[in-house]
Structures are given as C-alpha cells and as structure tokens.
Amino acid sequence: xxxxxxxxxxxxxxxxxxxxxxxxxxxxxxxxxxxxxxxxxxxxxxxxxxxxxxxxxxxxxxxxxxxxxxxxxxxxxxxxxxxxxxxxxxxxxxxxxxxxxxxxxxxxxxxxxxxxxxxxxxxxxxxxxxxxxxxxxxxxxxxxxxxxxxxxxxxxxxxxxxxxxxxxxxxxxxxxxxxxxxxxxxxxxxxxxxxxxxxxxxxxxxxxxxxxxxxxxxxxxxxxxxxxxxxxxxxxxxxxxxxxxxxxxxxxxxxxxxxxxxxxxxxxxxxxxxxxxxxxxxxxxxxxxxxxxxxxxxxxxxxxxxxxxxxxxxxxxxxxxxxxxxxxxxxxxxxxx
Numbered sequence: 001x002x003x004x005x006x007x008x009x010x011x012x013x014x015x016x017x018x019x020x021x022x023x024x025x026x027x028x029x030x031x032x033x034x035x036x037x038x039x040x041x042x043x044x045x046x047x048x049x050x051x052x053x054x055x056x057x058x059x060x061x062x063x064x065x066x067x068x069x070x071x072x073x074x075x076x077x078x079x080x081x082x083x084x085x086x087x088x089x090x091x092x093x094x095x096x097x098x099x100x101x102x103x104x105x106x107x108x109x110x111x112x113x114x115x116x117x118x119x120x121x122x123x124x125x126x127x128x129x130x131x132x133x134x135x136x137x138x139x140x141x142x143x144x145x146x147x148x149x150x151x152x153x154x155x156x157x158x159x160x161x162x163x164x165x166x167x168x169x170x171x172x173x174x175x176x177x178x179x180x181x182x183x184x185x186x187x188x189x190x191x192x193x194x195x196x197x198x199x200x201x202x203x204x205x206x207x208x209x210x211x212x213x214x215x216x217x218x219x220x221x222x223x224x225x226x227x228x229x230x231x232x233x234x235x236x237x238x239x240x241x242x243x244x245x246x247x248x249x250x251x252x253x254x255x256x257x258x259x260x261x262x263x264x265x266x267x268x269x270x271x272x273x274x275x276x277x278x279x280x281x282x283x284x285x286x287x288x289x290x291x292x293x294x295x296x297x298x299x300x301x302x303x304x305x306x307x308x309x310x311x312x313x314x315x316x317x318x319x320x321x322x323x324x325x326x327x328x329x330x331x332x333x334x335x336x337x
Contacts (some may be wrong), residue, residue, distance in 0.1 A: 061087025
C-alpha cells in the first residue's frame with residue numbers, strides 16, 4: 001500500500017462556466033465537490049491505477065468530515081488521518097473552455113503538538129510491517145472493495161504532496177522525509193519554495209516540482225540546471241513538469257547524472273488542476289514501487305497526466321485515453337555535461 005500524506009487537505013469545489021471575466025457575474029453550469037489536496041488527489045489516482053492507497057495527514061472540523069465522507073463514498077481509498085482542532089480548508093476552481101482559475105483558502109494552523117502527532121502517526125504506520133491500525137478507515141462495503149490482507153496493508157512507499165499549513169515548516173517536512181528513510185521506505189515529495197530545498201537536503205528519493213517551482217527554489221534559469229541543483233542537495237531523482245512540453249526527469253547515478261525529456265505529441269486542453277498529482281501517482285507506483293526505468297516511467301506519466309486534463313475534477317484520469325496516448329509520447333535523452 002502507498003501512503004499519500006497531504007499536509008493541507010481540502011474540500012475541492014469546481015464550478016464549470018462558459019467563460020471567465022474579471023469583476024463580472026457568472027452562471028455556473030455544473031458544480032462538483034470532491035475530496036482534495038494534492039496528496040488526496042494522488043491517492044485517488046493510485047486507486048484508479050489499481051494500486052492500494054492510504055490517505056493521511058491533518059484533518060479537522062466539518063469540512064474535514066465532508067472530505068472523509070466523500071472519500072469513503074466515492075473513491076474506495078483507505079484513510080488514516082491525524083485529528084486536529086482547526087477546520088480543514090476549501091478550494092474553488094472555476095473552469096471555462098479556455099482555462100481554469102483557482103481560489104485556495106489558507107489551511108488551519110497546526111499546533112506544535114499536532115505537528116508532533118503527525119510525525120508519530122507516520123512512524124507508527126511505517127514501523128508496523130503488517131498489522132492494521134485501529135484508527136484506519138476504508139470502504140464500507142466488503143462486496144465492492146474487500147478488506148485487504150495484512151500484507152497488502154503494509155506501507156511500501158510514501159508521497160508527501162502539497163502546500164504546508166501554518167505551523168508546519170520545511171524543517172518539519174524534512175523530519176517526515178527522514179522518518180521514511182529511517183524505516184527504509186522510498187519517499188516522493190511534491191512541494192514548493194524553501195520546503196523543496198529542505199526535502200532535497202533530507203534525501204527525498206524523488207522530487208516533483210513544476211518548472212516555476214524548480215526555478216524559483218533554486219535560482220537557476222533552466223529546468224535541467226534546477227533539477228541538477230536539487231540532486232546536488234541530496235535528492236535521488238527530480239521530475240520537473242514542463243506543462244504542454246511534457247516533463248524532464250533527471251537521475252543521480254555513480255557514473256554521472258542522466259536526463260530524459262518526455263513530450264506529448266500535441267497539447268490537450270481542459271482542466272490542468274490535477275495533472276501534476278496524476279504524475280506523482282505514476283511516479284510512486286512505477287518508480288518507487290516497481291523500480292521501472294525512468295524513461296518508461298516518464299512516458300506513462302505524460303500519458304496519464306494528459307488524460308487527467310480532460311477530466312472535469314482533479315483526482316480523476318481517463319485510463320483508456322492514457323493507453324491511446326502512450327505510444328505517441330516521445331522520449332529524448334538530454335546531455336548532462
């Protein structure tokens with residue numbers, strides 16, 4: 001089972017409109033409510049890829065209960081949240097044919113005791129080779145989603161995805177990464193700002209920034225230079241999303257850094273909100289768990305993320321479309337002088 005930890009989960013509200021104009025009223029054609037936050041989206045995509053996923057992170061208030069209920073009812077992923085006193089946040093994404101506009105509430109501030117409990121809960125699940133946790137919850141219908149065996153509930157990899165709420169800083173994120181490494185579980189981090197550098201220094205196996213995040217955090221002016229700077233700090237692999245241009249993957253090896261760029265045959269329009277989270281799910285499943293070659297993983301990640309763009313809500317993919325797109329994805333080795 002892959003543990004998807006979300007430091008800042010959210011209730012995602014998506015409004016579909018015909019067009020977006022500043023300072024104007026809009027008629028909403030459809031409203032979607034879904035459990036969200038980047039790690040939650042990762043877990044939902046993992047489930048659609050046929051992988052067992054466990055959602056974890058701080059959760060609280062009425063919004064937190066709605067997130068929990070939506071996950072049980074709709075997605076079939078397992079949950080093991082750390083209770084907090086504050087109320088979890090909401091996000092609103094307004095989607096029009098020509099793009100999307102997002103509004104994200106700040107997350108609830110975590111106390112030092114809640115941050116410590118989050119780390120202890122992570123350690124407890126990583127240190128248990130097979131035994132289920134009494135606080136874990138999952139699908140309510142054993143007919144549609146059977147209870148997994150003890151062995152199937154063993155955590156084999158961890159993802160840490162999304163923004164950090166007030167009270168949880170980069171040092172504490174690094175502590176979560178180090179806990180995974182101490183328990184010999186591979187860990188992938190998808191975050192931004194100084195916390196991205198902290199995760200690299202803590203030795204994250206994989207980092208997954210987008211282009212803007214990588215350049216801003218490192219001060220470099222090209223995605224390759226930014227990725228190699230993060231490798232130099234201690235990360236094992238860096239996969240940088242390049243938007244319509246696909247993604248760049250750079251791997252640290254004894255013989256020297258190796259890099260590849262995977263690109264779609266054509267750009268696909270739609271809602272890009274959850275595309276990066278689908279990339280994290282593919283990387284966790286195929287790179288962290290299956291240990292597939294990085295070029296093959298990048299090709300799958302591009303195809304799956306392109307299919308996610310066509311879906312109205314973050315955390316959804318179109319597996320059939322991804323299979324159609326996979327043969328069209330190009331892969332090119334990039335020199336690392």
